[in-house]
Amino acid sequence: xxxNPSEHDDLDSADGEDPLLASCLDDALxxxxxxxxxxxxxxxxxxxxxxxxxxxxxxxxxDRLRARPPVLSESGEVAREGAGAEESMADxxxxxxxxxxxxxxx
Numbered sequence: 001x002x003x004n005p006s007e008h009d010d011l012d013s014a015d016g017e018d019p020l021l022a023s024c025l026d027d028a029l030x031x032x033x034x035x036x037x038x039x040x041x042x043x044x045x046x047x048x049x050x051x052x053x054x055x056x057x058x059x060x061x062x063d064r065l066r067a068r069p070p071v072l073s074e075s076g077e078v079a080r081e082g083a084g085a086e087e088s089m090a091d092x093x094x095x096x097x098x099x100x101x102x103x104x105x106x
Contacts, residue, residue: 020066036097 025045033041052058 018066021049021052022063024062025049 025048028048029041029044032044036044052062
């Protein structure tokens with residue numbers, strides 16, 4: 001049976017809690033909501049919080065994820081970095097489907 005974590009109070013994030021960490025915990029514990037008691041869920045939540053934030057293998061990955069920019073919630077143009085970013089857009093802007101520069105199979 002599949003459980004939807006958003007339907008359960010057991011995985012609600014506490015005020016001030018890191019949303020990335022809360023998401024990781026919700027993903028990890030969601031399948032066990034129907035099988036474990038609320039006390040067991042809370043014990044595992046505490047254990048996983050300590051593990052993710054302090055383990056020598058997990059903590060650097062967690063820190064890298066936290067350093068990433070947030071996911072955009074709406075579509076739009078994103079600025080490109082590096083030399084030639086404007087040039088690459090200009091190259092494809094003048095391409096015509098029949099001139100052989102547009103891509104695709106011949």
